[in-house]
Amino acid sequence: MRSGLFVMSAGLVALAAACAPPSPETPAAETPSAAEAAAATPRPITLPVSLNAVMVALVDHASEPLWLDAYEPPTTEAGWRAAEHHAYQMAVGGKLIQLAGTGPNDATWVADPKWISMSDEMSAAGMDALAATKAKNVALLNAAGDRLVAACEACHIDYKLGLPSMGIYKSPDYPVPER
Numbered sequence: 520m521r522s523g524l525f526v527m528s529a530g531l532v533a534l535a536a537a538c539a540p541p542s543p544e545t546p547a548a549e550t551p552s553a554a555e556a557a558a559a560t561p562r563p564i565t566l567p568v569s570l571n572a573v574m575v576a577l578v579d580h581a582s583e584p585l586w587l588d589a590y591e592p593p594t595t596e597a598g599w600r601a602a603e604h605h606a607y608q609m610a611v612g613g614k615l616i617q618l619a620g621t622g623p624n625d626a627t628w629v630a631d632p633k634w635i636s637m638s639d640e641m642s643a644a645g646m647d648a649l650a651a652t653k654a655k656n657v658a659l660l661n662a663a664g665d666r667l668v669a670a671c672e673a674c675h676i677d678y679k680l681g682l683p684s685m686g687i688y689k690s691p692d693y694p695v696p697e698r
């Protein structure tokens with residue numbers, strides 16, 4: 520029954536909309552909304568800093584304490600939690616470095632399929648580290664750290680040798696004691 524709708528202003532609006540003839544230009548079922556169109560179009564993203572800076576401030580910073588050949592394994596709840604956060608950073612960092620930043624060679628690197636697969640390998644090693652930290656398993660974390668370092672070295676051999684590091688160096692006193 521329509522009569523009930525007339526007592527509410529919202530009902531009036533609904534009724535008016537229902538009565539409006541469909542516009543021939545915009546058949547509702549076929550034309551995507553602006554939001555849908557935007558979602559379907561890949562958005563080009565450029566990182567606000569160079570990939571070199573990402574290496575120093577994120578990749579190196581997060582990976583180093585996961586490398587148990589050089590660092591003590593976590594022994595406390597807080598230590599395992601910190602390692603878990605570092606593992607997340609590596610897993611995501613491997614995907615992040617597939618986006619170019621402001622470095623002069625960044626765009627060339629990320630356009631190279633080999634760069635992408637080497638970055639994916641770093642991300643996969645990060646996921647191994649994540650599983651190890653969730654299980655609090657030192658042997659698994661050690662294996663993940665080895666896979667991680669192999670991923671760094673493989674890419675550096677191909678892309679980094681002889682390159683200037685643009686004056687961005689890692690902190691000599693990292694990591695801070697947190698275990």
Ligand code: HEC
Binds near residue numbers: 575641668683
């Ligand atoms: C997909 C390739 C790739 C992977 C993987 C990669 N790097 Fe890099 N890294 C580079 C390139 C290329 C540069 C040089 C960037 C520049 O100078 O513009 C660099 C620079 C660096 C730098 C700064 C320069 C220096 O020598 O101090 C550090 C530190 C670094 N990487 C650490 C790491 C660590 C640690 C890992 C692994 C956990 C890693 N990188 C994984 C390609 C990679």
